[in-house]
Amino acid sequence: MTTVTTKQGDVRGYTSDEGVLVFQGIPYAAPPVGPNRFRPPQPPEPWTTPRDATRYGPTAPQEDNSGEGPLADMVPRLVIPGDDYLNLNVWTPGTTGRLPVMVFIHGGSFTSGSGSLPAYDGSRFARDGVVLVTLNYRLGADGFLWFGDGPPNLGLLDQIAALAWVRDNIGGFGGDPGNVTIFGESAGAMSVCTLLAMPAADGLFHRAIAESGAGHSTVTPATARLIGTRLAAILEVEPTREAIAEVPMERLLAAQAQLGQEVIASPSTKRWGEVARNVMPFEPVVDGDQLPATPIECIAAGAGRGVDVLIGTNSEEARLFLVPTGAAAKISTPVLHAAALRYRLPAFRAVRGYRAGRPGATPGDLLAAIVTDWYYRIPALRLAEAHEGTFVYECAWRSPAFDQTLGACHVVELPFVFDNLDNPGFAPLLGDRPPQQLADAMHQAWVDFATTGDPGWPAYRPDHRVAMRFDTDSATTVDDHGAERVLWDGRR
Structure with a gap:
């Protein structure tokens, strides 16, 4: 002790x-x-x-x-x-x-x-x-x-x-x-x-x-009020913090879950404001x-x-939300085009561009790639462009889960960052033989950055878009997926 x-x-x-x-x-x-x-x-x-x-x-x-x-x-x-x-x-x-x-x-x-x-x-x-x-x-x-x-x-x-x-x-x-x-x-x-x-x-x-x-x-404050007002209506109380504070926690948690499902079922901007796009009420x-x-x-x-900044994403973030649920297999080409339009992309050109780099991809695969870029990769690059000296990474190691279809999804980098590959909680994600050399590389980069401000590769610049691509064998890249990145210019 x-x-x-x-x-x-x-x-x-x-x-x-x-x-x-x-x-x-x-x-x-x-x-x-x-x-x-x-x-x-x-x-x-x-x-x-x-x-x-x-x-x-x-x-x-x-x-x-x-x-x-x-x-x-x-x-x-x-x-x-x-x-x-x-x-x-x-x-x-x-x-x-x-x-x-x-x-x-x-x-x-x-x-x-x-x-x-x-x-x-x-x-x-x-x-x-x-x-x-x-x-x-x-x-x-x-x-x-x-x-x-x-x-x-x-x-x-x-x-x-x-x-x-x-x-x-x-x-x-x-x-x-x-x-x-x-x-x-x-x-x-x-x-x-x-x-x-x-x-x-x-x-x-x-x-x-x-x-x-x-x-x-x-x-925005207006959207926060929309969300709060609907939550209060579900609870059948006045739309005030004081009224909601009187509700038992179990009932409040159930109402929050119902609210989240309503947003997903009907993602209307008029009803939910900005939340309609990312379906995250709070x-x-x-x-x-x-x-x-x-x-x-x-x-x-x-x-x-x-402040020194390191930012990055996983190569296939959105597959965590589309593959285990079975949604990826149900995506049709018309739904894919409609989704591209919703994300303010030129639908036919964007789908053609994403398909060019993914021969044999299904509509669900392409939707996962577009959502990954819209919600994760492009915002990360925008921040790197806005904050001079930022370091950028990508984790590309693909989980073997779901018959090798889960891919380099959301959360897949965490066991490698913490070097906790032996933790039982990560077993469904990692499978039997996750690469220790990847944990060694990612964990050490985080430690080095925290110690010195330098993770071990050059900073990202708009004129030299260098990033570290972490995988079983890790290496730096320059403007990886550049053709897809350009599709988002002026849009995120």
């Missing part, structure tokens, strides 16, 4: 079988319930006797997806009940020194996920000289509901509070508060890019890594104050200029 002193009190962790010090479930803010519901994160109550930090704390309220079929096997959830869920976890090689710090922000469409998933175990980062932190933050309505009054983006404010905790306390865990890298995947990556644009986060981190998410996923709100403009606009105007 090892004890570390924080500003709130002592915490007692343990030494893992790998010789890493682990501290779990440390509160960085007070429980967001009762009078703290729908308020910015409040300081946690101090404690006077050493606090046990040998097990994960509660996770943000969310529905369990264990019975939802094959997609749930690819992206499992962990639900630990309890109110004190604004907590974080630390892995460190020791409590002395000033090592680089990495803070991971989990994904899950801003409605699910947890920093407490065993898949995010930070032992291999600690083994390699990094202090690794994971955290939980408010999700769904509790984190992102807004009717125009009171503070918006409470989930992001939670993340900022966790980063303030890191600044104030990480030195006791052997970390350097002057060398903090935030990194996240999916909604976590969108959070990373949004934090780059938020004045309240300025100075709390020095480097940023965005995996499969960029700076375009936000909603997202950061551009309120003009906390978040002055969309993250990509803020970054293009100079926000985050002093």
